[in-house]
Amino acid sequence: xxxxxxxxxxxxxxxxxxxxxxxxxxxxxxxxxxxxxxxxxxxxxxxxxxxxxxxxxxxxxxxxxxxxxxxxxxxxxxxxxxxxxxxxxxxxxxxxxxxxxxxxxxxxxxxxxxxxxxxxxxxxxxxxxxxxxxxxxxxxxxxxxxxxxxxxxxxxxxxxxxxxxxxxxxxxxxxxxxxxxxxxxxxxxxxxxxxxxxxxxxxxxxxxxxxxxxxxxxxxxxxxxxxxxxxxxxxxxxxxxxxxxxxxxxxxxxxxxxxxxxxxxxxxxxxxxxxxxxxxxxxxxxxxxxxxxxxxxxxxxxxxxxxxxxxxxxxxxxxxxxxxxxxxxxxxxxxxxxxxxxxxxxxxxxxxxxxxxxxxxxxxxxxxxxxxxxxxxxxxxxxxxxxxx
DNA sequence: GATCCACGGGAATACACGGATG
DNA sequence: CATCCGTGTATTCCCGTGGATC
Numbered sequence: 033x034x035x036x037x038x039x040x041x042x043x044x045x046x047x048x049x050x051x052x053x054x055x056x057x058x059x060x061x062x063x064x065x066x067x068x069x070x071x072x073x074x075x076x077x078x079x080x081x082x083x084x085x086x087x088x089x090x091x092x093x094x095x096x097x098x099x100x101x102x103x104x105x106x107x108x109x110x111x112x113x114x115x116x117x118x119x120x121x122x123x124x125x126x127x128x129x130x131x132x133x134x135x136x137x138x139x140x141x142x143x144x145x146x147x148x149x150x151x152x153x154x155x156x157x158x159x160x161x162x163x164x165x166x167x168x169x170x171x172x173x174x175x176x177x178x179x180x181x182x183x184x185x186x187x188x189x190x191x192x193x194x195x196x197x198x199x200x201x202x203x204x205x206x207x208x209x210x211x212x213x214x215x216x217x218x219x220x221x222x223x224x225x226x227x228x229x230x231x232x233x234x235x236x237x238x239x240x241x242x243x244x245x246x247x248x249x250x251x252x253x254x255x256x257x258x259x260x261x262x263x264x265x266x267x268x269x270x271x272x273x274x275x276x277x278x279x280x281x282x283x284x285x286x287x288x289x290x291x292x293x294x295x296x297x298x299x300x301x302x303x304x305x306x307x308x309x310x311x312x313x314x315x316x317x318x319x320x321x322x323x324x325x326x327x328x329x330x331x332x333x334x335x336x337x338x339x340x341x342x343x344x345x346x347x348x349x350x351x352x353x354x355x356x357x358x359x360x361x362x363x364x365x366x367x368x369x370x371x372x373x374x375x376x377x378x379x380x381x382x383x384x385x386x387x388x389x390x391x392x393x394x395x396x397x398x399x400x401x402x403x404x405x406x407x408x409x410x411x412x413x414x415x416x417x418x419x420x421x
Numbered sequence: 422g423a424t425c426c427a428c429g430g431g432a433a434t435a436c437a438c439g440g441a442t443g
Numbered sequence: 444c445a446t447c448c449g450t451g452t453a454t455t456c457c458c459g460t461g462g463a464t465c
Contacts, residue, residue, distance in 0.1 A: 151425060169464035170423050334427075355453075371430055378454065388454095398452030399436045 051266050051301045055419055058264030058297060060290035060412065061328040063105040069252045070106055073245055077110055080223075080241050081192070084114075084137050089190045094235050095225045097245030099326065100285030103225050106245065107194050111141040114192075137221075138191040144203040145196075145332040153204075153212050154180060157193065177215050190219030198226040199233055200329065201383035206233045247284030254279045256286055257293055265297060266306050274313050281317050287326055292316040295411050316409075325384050325407040331416060333385070339366055340376050341385070342417050345410035354391060354401035377404055 056062055083090045097103050118136040140160045147153045154176040159166045161183055166176070184190065193213075197203050204212065213222055224235065230242040248256065254275045261270035270293070278296075282289035295316035300308050330341065343362045344352075351361035355377055363373040381388045386404040394400035406413075 149426075167424095167465050169425065171465075172424060175424095336427080369429055372428055375429090375455090382455090394437090394452095396438065398438080398450080399454080401453070 051269055051306045052264065052297055053266060054264045056264075057260055058290075058294055059416065060287060060294050061326075061331055061416065063108050064259075064263075065109060065112070069255060070102060073102075073106055073243070074110065076243050077106070080243065081114070084192065087136060087189060089137055089219060089221045090192065091240035092222050092238055093224070093241040093243065094230050094239045095223060095243045095245060096227060096230060098247050098284070099227060099323070100282070100287035100289070101245045101247045102286055103245050104196055104328075105286075107196060107223070107225050108141060111139050111194050114139040115141075137189045139194070140191055141194045141196065143196045143332070144198060145200065145329055148202060150212065150215075151176065154215065157191075157216070158183070161191070181217050184217045184219055190217075190221065192221045192223060194223045194225060196225045197329075198224045199228045200226070206235050206238075210238060248286050248289075249284070250276075250279050253282060253284065253286060253289050257289055260290060260293060265308075269297075269300075269307050271308070274308055274310065277310070277313055278317070287328075288320055288324060291320055291324075291327060291409055291412050294415070295319055295409055298411055298415050316411075319409045319411055321405075321407050321409070323407075324409070327408055327412055327416060330385055330408050330413055331420075333380075336368060336372075337376050337380060338417060340368070340373055341380070341413065344377075344386075344404070345406065345414055352403050353393075354403050355388070356401060358404060380404075 052058065057064070077095070080093050081090050095103055095107060115138075118138055138161065140157055142153070142156050147156045151173045154173060155166055155168065158176055158180050161180075195204070195209060198209055199205055209222070209224060213220060224239075226233070230236045230239065236242065254272070257275040257278055258270065258272065261275070278289050278292045282292065292313065293316070296308050296312035299315055300306075300312045331338070333341070340362055343365055344358065347358065347361055351357055355374065359370055359374040359377060363370045366373065368376075377386070380386050381404060384407060387407055388402040389405055390400055390402045
């Protein structure tokens with residue numbers, strides 16, 4: 033949390049006792065600067081990246097672990113720091129514990145949830161390497177590749193690209209990843225991040241190292257929750273015992289734990305309480321589907337798909353009875369055609385954002401309809417979505 | 422004028438069922 | 444009885460067009 037945020041929080045606190053002081057600290061889709069208790073994982077990542085401190089590019093690698101084990105939190109935090117290190121002037125570098133050589137490679141972090149096309153990929157890499165912004169239109173993918181070759185050819189330091197969320201639906205799989213990097217010069221090394229076992233997705237032939245991130249242990253998750261609560265909520269709003277309760281239920285999944293805290297806080301806030309109660313926690317837990325999809329994944333969908341979802345979470349049971357009924361209800365309130373809304377729903381079902389379940393009532397005629405059920409908490413999505421508008 | 426990609430819209434395919442057929 | 448066929452829906456797939464931007 034930076035100083036501005038700290039000051040803002042103090043200012044708001046003077047406005048009176050409000051439960052939710054800072055949504056950013058509480059948001060289950062935001063990563064904090066210094067993930068707690070992940071020292072060993074950082075060390076293993078730094079071991080792998082060690083060559084960069086001698087100005088040498090490390091080999092390709094893969095970081096993997098279960099949903100909510102903190103992969104993204106760790107990698108984003110680490111790359112943030114490394115990025116700063118490689119751009120800081122030497123005088124500053126000298127004062128740090130681990131001196132970086134002046135030829136440190138560059139660091140780029142990419143979330144493949146957001147770079148969904150070849151064009152978007154090269155664009156994102158190039159954009160992170162040059163000062164001025166790169167046009168998003170009127171420039172061909174080939175032109176982007178040419179510019180990247182030109183820029184990377186100038187410096188022999190090269191870059192390390194972290195590629196997050198590999199292997200998710202709508203993201204990039206192993207062959208896609210290899211193809212994308214085939215379009216880049218050889219002084220580019222990648223660090224893929226995903227959930228799947230390296231062998232299962234055939235990644236081991238391309239990597240020198242695989243680093244497994246174990247799920248959070250109970251006590252670590254409690255600490256994470258207490259930290260978030262102390263930064264985002266009023267004083268003493270979250271009882272330690274309730275944090276334990278959430279951690280126990282979440283079973284190592286930090287995403288679900290933070291989502292539960294967020295929903296519980298939202299519930300208590302609407303009831304105008306300044307402390308979380310057991311019933312808030314229970315209600316929150318009851319609202320999170322198991323298994324659930326990452327809220328970050330939902331919030332990185334194209335804008336119009338999110339519009340459709342935003343309408344969907346407010347529909348009543350009648351309008352959710354079938355895909356057709358849901359489509360009708362949504363398309364009447366949205367500036368999209370019936371066909372498009374329906375296609376969106378099917379596509380999101382395919383991606384696991386929602387789930388199609390066969391409805392029990394069908395009148396014998398034709399193929400039985402199905403309805404869509406959410407694979408995420410409606411309250412959490414509603415609040416996070418509205419906060420962004 | 423060039424480029425990308427979101428939309429729309431429709432064609433193709435899958436599925437369920439009842440009734441006809443061998 | 445097993446299989447095929449026709450009909451009505453549901454679902455998937457595909458591709459041209461046009462908006463937005465440079």
